[in-house]
Amino acid sequence: MTTRLVAGxxxxxYTAVFTSIRPxxxxxxxxxxxxxxxxxxxxxxxxxxxxxxxxxxxxxxVAYFRDLEALDAWRLDAEHQAAKRHGRQHxxxxxxxxxxxxERSYGFDKG
Amino acid sequence: MTTRLVAGxxxxxYTAVFTSIRPxxxxxxxxxxxxxxxxxxxxxxxxxxxxxxxxxxxxxxVAYFRDLEALDAWRLDAEHQAAKRHGRQHxxxxxxxxxxxxERSYGFDKG
Numbered sequence: 001m002t003t004r005l006v007a008g009x010x011x012x013x014y015t016a017v018f019t020s021i022r023p024x025x026x027x028x029x030x031x032x033x034x035x036x037x038x039x040x041x042x043x044x045x046x047x048x049x050x051x052x053x054x055x056x057x058x059x060x061x062v063a064y065f066r067d068l069e070a071l072d073a074w075r076l077d078a079e080h081q082a083a084k085r086h087g088r089q090h091x092x093x094x095x096x097x098x099x100x101x102x103e104r105s106y107g108f109d110k111g
Numbered sequence: 112m113t114t115r116l117v118a119g120x121x122x123x124x125y126t127a128v129f130t131s132i133r134p135x136x137x138x139x140x141x142x143x144x145x146x147x148x149x150x151x152x153x154x155x156x157x158x159x160x161x162x163x164x165x166x167x168x169x170x171x172x173v174a175y176f177r178d179l180e181a182l183d184a185w186r187l188d189a190e191h192q193a194a195k196r197h198g199r200q201h202x203x204x205x206x207x208x209x210x211x212x213x214e215r216s217y218g219f220d221k222g
Contacts, residue, residue: 005130015211017173051165053165057114096218
């Protein structure tokens with residue numbers, strides 16, 4: 001579970017916003033999800049990710065990448081692609097992916 | 112609560128990714144949040160939004176805008192700015208905002 005925000009990134013960078021609707025805990029999901037977090041951490045240019053999911057609602061994951069090359073390396077990773085196929089067949093009712101180039105960001109921390 | 116994904120948007124458009132850490136249900140939050148959803152819906156060029164929050168974890172809201180003018184109109188809205196000030200003083204431990212220009216998006220729907 002994400003409990004800390006990804007912070008301090010210097011633009012430009014990319015956000016991959018993944019929004020989804022699926023059952024709360026489908027079979028095999030947790031293991032695959034953990035494996036994907038492990039894999040993506042090895043992609044050069046991967047900067048971090050955050051996930052949130054409202055019980056009974058939707059899930060949103062945001063992954064941060066330095067450039068499109070990093071993002072495409074992850075998108076085209078064979079194990080990741082197999083997981084996505086499996087997810088479409090077995091887990092997701094629907095999902096959307098929005099790839100954005102970030103030129104502006106800011107944050108707040110109570111400190 | 113978001114239960115349907117924003118879908119079918121044609122690039123280019125903008126995503127405002129808002130990630131936050133705060134107590135689960137601070138005083139006054141629900142009312143202000145509902146008022147902000149009402150207000151933003153009137154901003155020309157606002158295309159929709161999604162929210163997810165893991166209990167005990169983080170929250171992520173993604174708002175979609177047609178262009179930077181729409182996004183800035185919302186950012187500079189006086190009532191919205193007052194709500195953000197109140198949020199920094201009373202609700203949020205930390206938050207981040209990432210403004211991205213989306214040139215690529217895709218989706219899946221089981222249908």
